[in-house]
Amino acid sequence: MNDLKQAYRDFVDNKPDLQTVVYYEKLKTYSQLIVDRDSSDPGVAKVMPVAVDKNHVSICKPDSRDDQVFLGLVRHIGVVLAELASTTADGEEQFASIDFSIPSDRDRRELLAKMIDANRENEYSIANEYQNHFAQNYYKLGLMTSARTNHDRILSDVEQRFYTNIYLKLICRGADDSTVQTALQTDVIDPICQKYADIPSLTGLTVLQALYFLTEQCRVRWDAE
Structure with a gap:
């Protein structure tokens, strides 16, 4: 878990415009609270985990379009898409990282x-x-x-x-x-x-x-x- 959080922080550090939204459950699953506030916090500046009345299963399965998590994510995605459209319009370039696990087409000899x-x-x-x-x-x-x-x-x-x-x-x-x-x-x-x-x-x-x-x-x- 700590390794995953550190990887995400490293990722965010390289993308200063990236916005992070975090939700965590308030209800237990089989008498156990799986992810509490501290566990959900990625340690990213200005990010406050939001508590919702869900358990570990229901938090990732919104009941309806009026669900708190669904509405929050839709609002967040809308902001991201709007900013992306603005960035594209301004002609700014984004550089993709190389996936070294995939062989290049440069020289396919054994x-x-x-x-x-x-x-x-x-x-x-x-x-x-x-x-x-x-x-x-x-x-x-x-x-x-x-x-x-x-x-x-x-x-x-x-x-x-x-x-x-x-x-x-x-x-x-x-x-x-x-x-x-x-x-x-x-x-x-x-x-x-x-x-x-x-x-x-x-x-x-x-x-x-x-x-x-x-x-x-x-x-x-x-x-x-």
Whole structure:
């Protein structure tokens, strides 16, 4: 529960215009109050949980269009839609986050084919092991957790650093493997570890695992086009 609340607060922090409405039940379900006021409070500034005469089941199933929860949600959605229409009219852009769990259409070759084409066939076994390890942990995190947010940020940074410092500058210009390996350490692994030093579990190995995961997800290639 705390992890979910933190993830929502992180989400809200990145969207200052987002409005949050919270309801919680006053009636018990099978002699137990499932979600009280404290449990319902997401800890978002200026948000006051609203108590309703419902239990844990009926609160999510409005009895009619005159129901307090139904009316409150309709009013809230109306405000959001009006603001969205105004934002769209003003021509403001919204940037969508990347879903790293979905393979890109950029390069749909299998991991082994990518390693072979880059003359890195000897790395396939460890590359596959690393990407599998990262993927297993990544998919266990769910969609709305602070840990998943951290992983997405790390993946985004690894991809950007690899593309600009390794792929474009070195691989596409025919740099030898020794040069690529040195730059991989100094321009990708070390900066990422330093940036996320507050995450004790993040190591250079984690960055390599993330890099091979990105290769498997068709976001990174090791040979020039």
